[in-house]
Amino acid sequence: MKHTYDDEASTLSDTFLKVASIFFVGILILAFTTDSIATGTKEGERAPALDGAAYSGNGWASFDFQDQFDTTWDGNVSSDWIMIEFMDTDCPYCVRSADLYGEASEAFHGSNANWNGAQVNFFASATQLDIAGHESSREEIAAFRDKSTGQECASADCANRGGSAHDLVTYIDDLDQENMDKWDIKGTPTYFLIQPDGIIAWVSNGGTDMGDVNNDGDENTFIDAIITLVTRESIEEGA
């Protein structure tokens, strides 16, 4: 029986094997020496960027979300956590939850002696939903935050919303919906609790559905998420 040896095919297969070997060595180096974390808006993923000017009571200023993170966080209680609400100042549910959000921003602040956990910094990314009657502006966002008069929030004067002024909440201008799209927000309000290292610890289901934070079968609020997940002094001492 006569055998025909194809030199050209042999060269291709030999080369393929050699290059494939180099490729897999590269893959193995990456697999064994790194533990990549995807950027996204699911729990366990790294929070995407949040762009836009911010308002903390003293005019609108540029804002870098990445500055909020401590990439070397090792689980200690001294680094700040982040709670962010995606909202619309004309969304009735957002107006109704403003009271609780403001209270929470004070309750989980480092200045509250009764809170033994890490400080939680509160943010709100204010958008303008594509719904009739939801026309918004920076003036309206500022009025919502400061609870000042002269602007209309959900068909009422912003000064009439529940709760006090959100002195500890930073509002971010997302009127162009850029952040909302990037964070894949399906409804307002949607809440994210973010660890000091920028990893999302908890996300609400969007709208009025807050989801079950502690797996007890009951629907919870973002406050339950903070109490359940944020680093506490007592937990550290007990560990």
Place this chain on the structure above:
Amino acid sequence: MATTLLLMCYAVPILIGLLLILPGTGSYFTGLSERFESLQTRRGRLFTGLNLTVLAGLAVSVQTQWIHAKVSEGANFCASDTIFSCDDVIGNIDYNTVPYLDWPWGMVGFVTFSALLFMSYASSKEPNAKWVKNFLNLGSLVTVAGLGIIGLLISYELEMGKLCQFCTMAHIANIVAMAGFLQLRSMHGEKEWND
């Protein structure tokens, strides 16, 4: 310092590759050509330079993908307050992946340089095979298309005001490889090919 040394490890083979690929540099390799026969001919020098450059491009792409993964973990590798800060460039989630596809640029380079290495190495082993012309055409096309990607990534760097040294090294490898593929492509079928 360690970053500079590492960068040199990638720069040296690319520089040697460039010297082999550049016309009129044959005399520099006369001494070596006695030991390495492939360096005696222009075609041999071009293939050797191309293989060396593409291999270095592959290695530096793995490095950028590694930095991408490390930065995503929250670690620092080459963060700096100066213009040279690959962590800031590779770690910028607005620009560090292919638009719409979300593939890290390092992985794109890794796969592309692997394909280029396959084409250049196979062609160098069997230069008169019938598929060599196709490989040289495809290699030229891929590396020329790479110029568009390089332009896009440089525009990102300008926007950020930061420069990623390792990414730049991969870009240089692509440009040198393009010069090699184009010269081999024009030489293929000519008398010089079989000299």
